[in-house]
Amino acid sequence: MPMLAADDLRTRADVVVVGSGAGGSMAALELARAGHDVLVVEMGEAHPPERFTQREEEMIPRLFQDSGARTTVDMSVQVVQGKGLGGSTVHNLNLCKRVPDALLDRWADRQRLPDLPARLGEAYDAVEAMLDVTEVTEGQVNRHNALFRQGCRALGLHQGRLRHNRRGCVGSGFCELGCAYDAKQNAAKIVLPAAAALGARMWTRARVDRIDHRFGRVTGVRGVRHDGQGRSHRFRVKARAVVLAASATASTALVLASGLQDRWRQAGAGLHLHPAATVAAVFPEPVEAWRGIPQSIESTELLDPVDPNRRVWLVPVFGHPATAAGMIPGTGAPLMEWLSQYRYLAASSPMLHDHGSGRVGATRDGRPLLHYRLDPSDGRALAQGMAMAARIWLAAGARRVLVPMARPLVVDSLAEADALASIVPRRADPPLAAVHPMGGLRMGGLPRMGACDGFGRYHAARGLWVADGSLMPSSTGGPPQLTIYALGRIVGRSVASQL
Ligand SMILES: Cc1cc2nc3c(=O)[nH]c(=O)nc-3n(C[C@H](O)[C@H](O)[C@H](O)COP(=O)(O)OP(=O)(O)OC[C@H]3O[C@@H](n4cnc5c(N)ncnc54)[C@H](O)[C@@H]3O)c2cc1C
Ligand code: SF4
Known part of the structure; x- marks a missing residue:
């Protein structure tokens, strides 16, 4: 196996998208569609269907963050999140639900996001068509x-x-361990290949640990890339815009570890888990x-x-x-x-x-710490x-x-x-599990209401955007992936129009 080429470790792009799940894949697609040079940086590996062995002891460490053992700091809630090209859409259960109008109206009203319901409506239509969303028969x-x-x-x-978003499902029942039949119409199968066909580049096994910035403007990201043979190298990407899509926990952690907290301390607030x-x-x-x-x-x-x-x-x-x-x-x-x-x-x-909420913190190297009671x-x-x-x-x-x-x-x-x-x-009795973390960089029309605006733009730094579950202003009460894909589309289009 050759060493990674030096060129691979320092590069430029118009936009670097951190994370390749529901939000990141869709943002990358919209940016590539608009003709921008996009680099997707993903900490996990690619998961071709032939590698889904349907064995828990093999697939859980491969597909899940911290081998499925991530918890809140007090260990009261297991927080399950995915890793690899396609993010949590690779192992999720394919349920697709829109956020009900009453909740969207509340977001619009309380968070001063008057146009969000209409924008999401358009994006839901497009995402459902692209991912073949239909009722289970x-x-x-x-x-x-x-x-x-x-x-x-x-x-x-x-x-x-x-x-759900399945086509050609044979009912094997192994959805949570990855679909060996390639029947999931998800980020890995549908969205990322479409982005790649339009020229988007993708790095796997590359974990971002810092967002670079100068004088309030974001200039790129840096981190560590593994070559799969036990060797690792530091990398650096310079970009005109950074789109964080590392999930509701990890994007916030990167903001905090990079010294980009806002004056209202909105970054980290509003963590919902759906325990x-x-x-x-x-x-x-x-x-x-x-x-x-x-x-x-x-x-x-x-x-x-x-x-x-x-x-x-x-x-x-x-x-x-x-x-x-x-x-x-x-x-x-x-x-x-x-x-x-x-x-x-x-x-x-x-x-x-959950109506109550917690807070996301970070280790020095940008890993999430989840405080939730x-x-x-x-x-x-x-x-x-x-x-x-x-x-x-x-x-x-x-x-x-x-x-x-x-x-x-x-x-x-x-x-x-x-x-x-x-x-x-x-605490921990009963044991709780959470598969839908949300919030941490929620949307708010004013900086004191949320870390990002209604287009995912981070209020407190220029050139920084968020396109994942972190944006949710509250819990959704149902499976969130459709909304995250839709937000990815909105954010991707917004970044593309401003470069
Ligand atoms: C078991 C399970 C079942 C689920 N079932 C459903 C369902 O049926 N319907 C539904 O709507 N939702 C479901 N979900 C939730 C849904 O999959 C997620 O809410 C959604 O995928 C989140 O999208 P995202 O873009 O925010 O993050 P993700 O899809 O999690 O993608 C984030 C990506 O960023 C990468 N990343 C993280 N940190 C870094 C870093 N520092 N550098 C580089 N890359 C990084 C991760 O490896 C990951 O690939 C389920 C989740 C689980 C765990
Ligand atoms: S074939 Fe259907 S039930 Fe089996 S893993 Fe794939 S999507 Fe899930």
């Missing part, structure tokens, strides 16, 4: 999701089929939740975009064996007893549309969600429900399920 609803729907129907709860608990159930007949598309049915019975009394989204959630073993509490014989019923297990995830009102809502999840499974015919607290709770009647609503969550 009835034939694609697996038994696990059908049972969840059956429980909702028995209780008279609102439920429905979700929309979720797990409620498992054992059925008398096999569920075989591993077969088919993992998530296709949702219940919005407890969810409203703006009503604080309804802030829980309910969906089935499936874990491959090692992940499931990590979710179920206990060790030794009791754990083995639960795992021996793997074929009969169902699970769902009450996920918070569950707000007490969010905690009460989570307990209601856990109770509702238990009721749904029992109504669908589950023999018993397991709530994986430090002291596991086993429930086998609706009355016991109702009692779960009085649980007071404590």
